[in-house]
Amino acid sequence: MELSKEQQHPASGLLHLRSRIKSPKIRAGMRVADKETISSMDDKIGGLDFHKPNLFNGQDFLQLLLSGISKKKQIEITYVSHSQNEQTQRVVDLVGIFFSMANWYLVAFCHQRNDYRTFRVGRIKHVQLREVPISQE
Numbered sequence: 001m002e003l004s005k006e007q008q009h010p011a012s013g014l015l016h017l018r019s020r021i022k023s024p025k026i027r028a029g030m031r032v033a034d035k036e037t038i039s040s041m042d043d044k045i046g047g048l049d050f051h052k053p054n055l056f057n058g059q060d061f062l063q064l065l066l067s068g069i070s071k072k073k074q075i076e077i078t079y080v081s082h083s084q085n086e087q088t089q090r091v092v093d094l095v096g097i098f099f100s101m102a103n104w105y106l107v108a109f110c111h112q113r114n115d116y117r118t119f120r121v122g123r124i125k126h127v128q129l130r131e132v133p134i135s136q137e
Helices: 011-019 023-029 032-044 057-072
Strands: 073-080 085-098 101-108 115-120 124-135
Touching: 057 073, 057 085, 057 124, 085 115
Parallel strands: none
Antiparallel strands: 073 085, 073 124, 085 101, 101 115
16 A cells, blocks of 8 residues: 555654554554554544645755755755745855655855855755855855
8 A cells, every 4th residue: 555645744644544543454463452552542642743744746846956955056946935934035155965754955155145044945945056166164
């Protein structure tokens, strides 16, 4: 059985297991004691609210980001901040990308903030590779 992207999320694992255990077919094969144990725990099974994965087609963004890293070129991004939910234009020098908690992240030097920042790729709305080489600091 193939799981959807939402079901593959770590926080949804317990919820998916819970829905499967409630299945009449699964319960039909259980011993009475197991059914009672599961029923008594039913309201105690839940999931943690991790960052939900953004279900976007980020392959193009990832390719552009990797291209910027390999060519050592700046990129310009349109980014929606989590804390203030505002959209900003940023020029950044790429350092690297990583995957954590079901999301891709970009580590870069942000010229607007004059500091290193971590950007969640799912919050990037636009990426443009610039022909300007990154600063060699």
